[in-house]
Ligand SMILES: CC[C@@H](C(=O)O)C(=O)SCCNC(=O)CCNC(=O)[C@H](O)C(C)(C)COP(=O)(O)OP(=O)(O)OC[C@H]1O[C@@H](n2cnc3c(N)ncnc32)[C@H](O)[C@@H]1OP(=O)(O)O
């Protein structure tokens with residue numbers, strides 16, 4: 790794992806959260822993207838080498854809708870940048886971590902992504918991201 794690629798934050802209203810994070814960080818979102826496969830609308834802010842990913846649910850079945858109804862808004866996941874996502878899946882599986890999708894999915898911002906179940910990572914949802922070629 791090379792660095793924290795982004796922190797995912799679950800929000801109820803992306804527009805309002807964009808305004809708030811713009812004031813907080815002193816910089817504007819550089820990109821908004823709909824990721825239909827995950828049921829989310831996202832907005833990205835760059836802070837040094839790390840991103841903040843705001844996530845609003847686009848349907849009731851979205852993991853973000855479920856998270857907010859159970860726990861309210863807040864930090865949803867931590868994403869690590871990896872060089873070789875398939876090698877990391879194999880390494881983490883052999884260490885006993887629970888991989889949620891063994892076939893990497895296309896995520897936001899031109900990445901391949903994989904999630905680890907929070908019950909195998911001290912209650913923290915972990916995402917792995919590899920830049921798509
Ligand atoms: C924009 C695209 C992409 C990117 O490119 O960056 C994204 O970031 S998409 C982000 C949204 N997508 C996902 O989160 C996909 C992975 N998540 C899942 O597969 C599920 O959400 C889950 C983690 C398997 C949980 O689903 P499920 O079991 O259906 O939900 P429950 O509500 O029943 O939760 C079970 C259990 O897990 C706890 N939980 C749920 N979400 C989180 C979380 N984000 N962090 C920590 N813990 C979480 C939940 O509280 C339950 O715990 P218990 O109540 O103790 O059983």
Ligand SMILES: [Co+2]
Nearest residue numbers: 797842868916
């Ligand atoms: Co993410």
